[in-house]
Amino acid sequence: MHSENIAAYIGLDVHKETLAVAIAAPERLGEVRYYGTINNEAQAVRRLFQKLQGLYGNILSCYEAGPCGFGLYHQLTAMNIKCQVIAPSRIPKSPTDRIKNDHRDAISLARLLRAGELTPVWIPDLTHEAMRDLIRARAAAKRDSRVARQRILSMLLRTDKRYAGKHWTGKHRTWLANQSFSQPSQQIAFQHYCQSLEQIEDRILQLDQEISRLLPEWSLxxxxxxxxxxxxxxxxxxxxxxxxxxxxxxxxxxxxxxxxxxxxxxxxxxxxxxxxxxxxxxxxxxxxxxxxxxxxxxxxxxxxxxxxxxxxxxxxxxxxxxxxxxxxxxxxxxxxxxxxxxxxxxxxxxxxxxxxxxxxxxxxxxxxxxxxxxxxx
Incomplete structure (x- = not known):
């Protein structure tokens, strides 16, 4: 149970277009009811929580961490409304619960929030989140690089072109540049694979330079x-x-x-x-x-x-x-x-x-x- 004098617990099932809202009374066995669905827009959210604040006063809200990020959290905290973003993997679930929909999810969140059985995630500030996005963009580019390299090696294997030394060294890249195929269509495909890898590696280099440039300005x-x-x-x-x-x-x-x-x-x-x-x-x-x-x-x-x-x-x-x-x-x-x-x-x-x-x-x-x-x- 939460130690604050909370008058209502708000569970939010968040989607790109809509928010499903449920409200739990503060008593341990108090009513938990489905409030309704609103558009996931800043003005609609502001109107809803201004109304809930007028009805209940001190409220605590929560929603699951997911693809919608922390925008809703930042909006609610700017309105002085307590909000928690919950780790989905730590939400208690009954093995007998075979029905899932938005309003049941919202009701479950409100009930579990009141019981204190939810685990909030750590929320980065906007600057930290921006740096994390940059790091993740670099990681995504590295994954793209591995995929592009594998495409090249797979095509060489299919066409029985083998390199005896270690892959992706300077000598190997020179060998790749000198490869030719008897069929023009294969030559075009191979060249596109190689050009794609070069573009990805250029992207990685640019991201590395930006990370090094921005790092001294970062608080951490x-x-x-x-x-x-x-x-x-x-x-x-x-x-x-x-x-x-x-x-x-x-x-x-x-x-x-x-x-x-x-x-x-x-x-x-x-x-x-x-x-x-x-x-x-x-x-x-x-x-x-x-x-x-x-x-x-x-x-x-x-x-x-x-x-x-x-x-x-x-x-x-x-x-x-x-x-x-x-x-x-x-x-x-x-x-x-x-x-x-x-x-x-x-x-x-x-x-x-x-x-x-x-x-x-x-x-x-x-x-x-x-x-x-x-x-x-």
């Missing part, structure tokens, strides 16, 4: 810099982690962050039977991929790299360097220990990625940012 630039003290964490990895996770202080412990990223082991136990499972893999799969890539850097013995020695002392604090060195010693030893016991390298890397997340959490809380306090060196 220092946090990005501090995370790069860790071995295997480059600028792009650090920016992506900060853009997607935002407020590291919302995680009360490193274990909570690990669980949020789906890096903790699952379990399926009953009675005296305990059955551990693999990691849960909940949350952002792109962040897990980046952490796996960073974790591969810890296969080799720990050593003080050029980054920790030569990087500007006013950019990376001594505290971050100390944590980075501690992380190297721990994680390199951890990888060797697990592989020596016969664990597969993928299992060892997953364990390293999980512990690396904990060191990131420590550095992030110590970094100077709008979300956390500066820890003294």
């Amino acid at each position: 630039c220092n946090l990005v810099c501090q995370l790069q003290a860790l071995k295997g964490v480059g600028q792009l990895t650090a920016i992506t982690l900060v853009a997607e996770l935002g407020d590291f202080s919302r995680f009360s412990s490193p274990k909570q962050l690990m669980a949020f990223l789906g890096l903790v082991p699952g379990e399926y136990s009953s009675g005296n039977s305990i059955r551990p499972r693999g990691i849960t893999k909940v949350g952002n799969s792109e962040l897990r991929r980046l952490l796996y890539e960073a974790a591969w850097s810890y296969r080799t013995p720990a050593k003080v790299g050029a980054w920790l020695i030569y990087y500007r002392p006013d950019s990376v604090t001594q505290y971050s360097k100390d944590i980075a060195w501690k992380a190297q010693q721990r994680l390199c030893s951890r990888y060797r220990s697990l592989t020596a016991k016969g664990k597969k390298s993928q299992v060892a890397i997953t364990a390293v990625a999980r512990e690396l997340t904990g060191f990131m959490w420590d550095i992030a809380l110590a970094a100077q940012s709008p979300f956390s306090q500066q820890k003294q060196n």
